[in-house]
Amino acid sequence: MSEFAASGGALRLEGLSKSFGHTRAIDDVTLDVPPGEFVSLLGPSGSGKSTILMAIAGFVALDRGEILLDGKSVHGLTPERRNFGVVFQGYALFPHMTVAGNVEYPLKLRGMGKAARQAQLERTLDLVRLGPLAGRYPRELSGGQQQRVALARALVFEPKVILLDEPLSALDKKLRLDLQLELKALHERLGTTFVNVTHDQEEAMNMSDRIVILNEGRILQTGGPEALYNAPNTRFVADFLGRTNFLEGDLSPAGNGLVTLRRGDEAFDVPEPDGGIGGGDLAYAIRPERISVGASDLAGDDYCTLRGRIASVVFNGAQILYRVETAFGEVLAVEPSYGAGKHLLVGEHTTVRWARDAGALLER
Amino acid sequence: MNRPYYFFVLPAVALVALMFLLPLGWLAALSFGLPEGFTLEHYEALAGSSGIRSMLWNTVRLVTITTLVSLVLGYLVAFAMAHLGETQRMLLTLFVLVPFWLSVLARALAWLILLRHNGLVNEALTGAGLIDRPLQLVRNELGVIIGMVHFLIPYAVFPLFAAMMTVDRRLVMAARSVGAVPWRAFIDVYVPVTLPAIFGAGVLVFIFGLGFFVTPAILGGGRVVMLSEYISVSVLQTLRWAQAGALSMVLLVSVIALVWLVARAIGFRRLTGVG
Secondary structure, eight states: OOSOOOOOOOEEEEEEEEEETTEEEEEEEEEEEOTTOEEEEEOOTTSSHHHHHHHHHTSSOOSEEEEEETTEEOTTOOHHHHOOEEEOTTOOOOTTSOHHHHHHHHHHHTTOOHHHHHHHHHHHHHHTTOGGGTTOOGGGSOHHHHHHHHHHHHHTTOOSEEEEESTTTTSOHHHHHHHHHHHHHHHHHHOOEEEEEESOHHHHHHHOSEEEEEETTEEEEEEOHHHHHHSOSSHHHHHHSSOOEEEOOEEEEEETTEEEEEETTEEEEEEOOTTOSSSSOEEEEEOGGGOEESOTTOOSTTEEEEEEEEEEEEEOSSEEEEEEEETTEEEEEEEESTTOOSOOOTTOEEEEEEEGGGSEEEEO | OOHHHHHHHHHHHHHHIIIIIHHHHHHHHHHTTTTTOOOOHHHHHHHHOHHHHHHHHHHHHHHHHHHHHHHHHHHHHHHHHHHSOHHHHHHHHHHHHHHHHSOHHHHHHHHHHHHSTTSHHHHHHHHTTSOSSOOOOSSSHHHHHHHHHHHHHHHHHHHHHHHHHTSOHHHHHHHHHTTOOHHHHIIIIIHHHHHHHHHHHHHHHHHHHHTOOHHHHHHSTTSSOOHHHHHHHHHHTSOOHHHHHHHHHHHHHHHHHHHHHHHHHHHHHHHTTOO
């Protein structure tokens, strides 16, 4: 399919740990990345995601743990011998070389002959649609073009794994979306294993086969974008990936696998969590887009209902965002802006409803 | 806009005009035979005199060697400074700066004490049995170069250090990630990226070197005569002021040409994408 001979490598991280002083930057991280997967390490700044990537690339010495490529440890290999393609944050293009010079440099280092080098250069530049810009210097390129040069330089020697460190963070929002789709298409075409580091949940969701959520150096949850979004296992994940309402109150068993969440004179029944309600600091997590405002046609035992008052209405084009004051505090609800009939107004009394199993009780 | 403030700089301007520009203009006038009448004979005499030609050539040659040595040593020091920890960097900066603050005369004499026949260096080497006879380290070109390099290294170190601190560390990492061993990344990426600073520091050192006067006089022992010393002798001892004026103009024009080159180097810097 592709003119590139590259095939993905299987990457395995085994119990990686790294401390800087008293700070644990990476804390016992184990992860299997099958060949050809696009995996994103997603977390806030300081979550250790970049340190993990730089450890894979060979720039950070680990305290403990093993990194294996296709079953073979890369331990003790210097960065230049690991043969991973790295796209650095800010791209780190060589300013004194043209686009062609930048992309060709890895091939020169490998002692490739001139003709073969030229052919591979052209192939790679075509792949990222940079052919006409081959003679330009990096400073003469737009951010998006620089990003593609960095990608081409990382791809040109056909590495088995590409490591991307916040590859799109320097770009504006619209361009970022275009390049996300481009990067994903490129990944599908090449079949190379991609490990991407980002703090942008949307970017991670748009591109990845699988997302690894990190916080304080630890993996919190791993899964496909949909699985993670629909079934976060902690409040941190629910909050970090998309927006979530957390409703807190007194819990009591209600039978039939349900528990009652009560606050003041308002209460609703929700499914009992696997671990029961005995221990832990539980809150009911419900996504804003699962909540309907003022919909009287949703009724019955399977629905949860709260009374409230509209505190604010924001129209953002595709959606309408309502903030509704309830006994459980402010609840955010997002409705599609089309076909909503009349918009509710600030101060109106209304109800918010959602299907009981649309949310779940999560531990902190 | 703030007219009263212009008066604040007047004393300084007056001082420079009176003490510097006026004598300089007068010297220039002398070199063209003024006020008696305009003539280029003093410049023709410069070009005609083989002694002066060889002195000029010696000056350029010695300053070039000095500049190259200062750049190489300065680059190493600056590189160490840019990549060491905070404490070591402070110490190193101090080691570069302390001699920099000492008088040129004191430094030249100190080198003389170290390098002369019965100086510390020769004593140590003969004492250790490494050489039979003392080496001729001073009162020759070698001595002049040692003294000048020592004086000029800070002028090379600081611009280079400033440039190195702005080099994105990820550039070298990127080179290594695509397969360059450390020295290769250094040669292929680090040095070219700092090239404008090397060029700028080189011109700076060269200009300062051209004006050297005390160091060659003391460490050259009268055997190595350079341009500035020659001018000084012409003014103070042989009283050939017109000739001194002509030589000064040659020096001044060369320096202005070099400064222009530095200005061009800024453009050069843009060309290479740094800064």
